[in-house]
Each structure stands twice: as structure tokens, then as C-alpha cells.
Amino acid sequence: MARLLPHPILSPTLACLWLLLVNSITPGQVFLGLLLGWMIPLLTLSFWPEAVTIRKPLTLLRYIGLLLIDIIMANFTVARLILGDPDRLKPIFVELPLDLTSDLAISLLANSITLTPGTVSARLSEDRRYLLVHALNETDPDALIATIKRRYERPLQEIFELC
Structure with missing residues (x-):
């Protein structure tokens, strides 16, 4: 089959x-x-380099829903920031330490970050342990890292990897 x-x-x-x-x-x-x-x-x-195994399909559906909501909300936030005073923006780069090991999961994380307005995944380290992320307006890099890990990385780990 x-x-x-x-x-x-x-x-x-x-x-x-x-x-x-x-x-x-x-x-x-x-x-x-x-x-x-x-x-x-x-x-x-x-x-396809590896067989894709979805370990928790319901978590995948929740992840997709959460990502869609985040994309919509971030569009409004970025529009407000850009239409406001762009000189007040505080762009930063942060190195996001990765717990993911699967190429597919890392790729989906990087794409999820980039699809969400206001953030862009810029580079994956050679050892695949860090993802460089640019944020349009962030004052607390640790909060950004914690949010990405909680909202995106952990669910992807549950969906595609053995935890």
C-alpha cells in the first residue's frame, strides 16, 4: 500500500x-x-530524503490553526507598526537554539517563522543547532525565543519527532 x-x-x-x-x-x-x-x-x-511520520495528527491540526491565527494577528500588528512611527521600531537578530533534529521539522519551523509577518528566519547554523531569526520590533530577545519555542518548536517536535 x-x-x-x-x-x-x-x-x-x-x-x-x-x-x-x-x-x-x-x-x-x-x-x-x-x-x-x-x-x-x-x-x-x-x-524525499526521509519518510514523513506524523506522530500526532490532532496536534498538527492545532498547529496549523495556531499558525493561521498568528499570521493574521501579526499582519495587523506589523501594519500598525509600519503605519505608525517606523523610527520607533527596534529590529533585532536572535540565535534560536534548536531542539529539533528532523530536517522536515526544522524546515517547517523556519518557514512558520518567516510566514508570520514581523519575523524572518535568516540562517541555519552549520551544525543545525541554531536558527538566526530577525524580528522587526522586539525589545526582549529571551521572550521572543521562549514564544517561538512554546508556540512552534514544541508542537513540531511532538508532531514529527520522538520526544
């Missing part, structure tokens, strides 16, 4: 994305979405 459907979560996700992109749920588009959702993971299997 794993050879025929190598990524059982990615396949329906791709099919749904296709339907959203074409903005149609006609039988032909549903069939094409399912076909693409099945073929893309099958044809790209050799590019």
Missing part, C-alpha cells in the same frame, strides 16, 4: 489545493485533482 500511496496525507491535500485553484468541483476536476494528488507524490518519491 505504501508503494501505491507513498504520502497519504499529502495526496488529499494536493487534490483539495487543485480544487481550490480551479475553483470548481465538477466531476472532471475532482478526478483530475485526485489523479494529481496521487501522481505527484508517487513521481517525486525519490526526492
Whole structure:
């Protein structure tokens, strides 16, 4: 079964994305979405360095919801900061120590940070133990690190790694 459907979560996700992109749920588009959702993971299997194992699917759903809320709220915060007095911004770089070891989890953490307006992941250290993060307006680097670890890194660790 794993050879025929190598990524059982990615396949329906791709099919749904296709339907959203074409903005149609006609039988032909549903069939094409399912076909693409099945073929893309099958044809790209050799590019995946490791098998993806989601250990806690409900935690993944909560994580996605939390990330979407954070993105929306951060958009308002950044708009307020930029439309206010940009000279009062206090940008900083912080080195975020990583507890994650999985390449996928580290990549998702870096992308989550970058997707949230006001923060950008800038660089991963050679030893993959630190992630350099830029924040648009932060006065307490320790609070930023604690927030990222609590809101993003720990759930990703629960979802993708053995804790």
C-alpha cells in the first residue's frame, strides 16, 4: 500500500489545493485533482530524503490553526507598526537554539517563522543547532525565543519527532 500511496496525507491535500485553484468541483476536476494528488507524490518519491511520520495528527491540526491565527494577528500588528512611527521600531537578530533534529521539522519551523509577518528566519547554523531569526520590533530577545519555542518548536517536535 505504501508503494501505491507513498504520502497519504499529502495526496488529499494536493487534490483539495487543485480544487481550490480551479475553483470548481465538477466531476472532471475532482478526478483530475485526485489523479494529481496521487501522481505527484508517487513521481517525486525519490526526492524525499526521509519518510514523513506524523506522530500526532490532532496536534498538527492545532498547529496549523495556531499558525493561521498568528499570521493574521501579526499582519495587523506589523501594519500598525509600519503605519505608525517606523523610527520607533527596534529590529533585532536572535540565535534560536534548536531542539529539533528532523530536517522536515526544522524546515517547517523556519518557514512558520518567516510566514508570520514581523519575523524572518535568516540562517541555519552549520551544525543545525541554531536558527538566526530577525524580528522587526522586539525589545526582549529571551521572550521572543521562549514564544517561538512554546508556540512552534514544541508542537513540531511532538508532531514529527520522538520526544
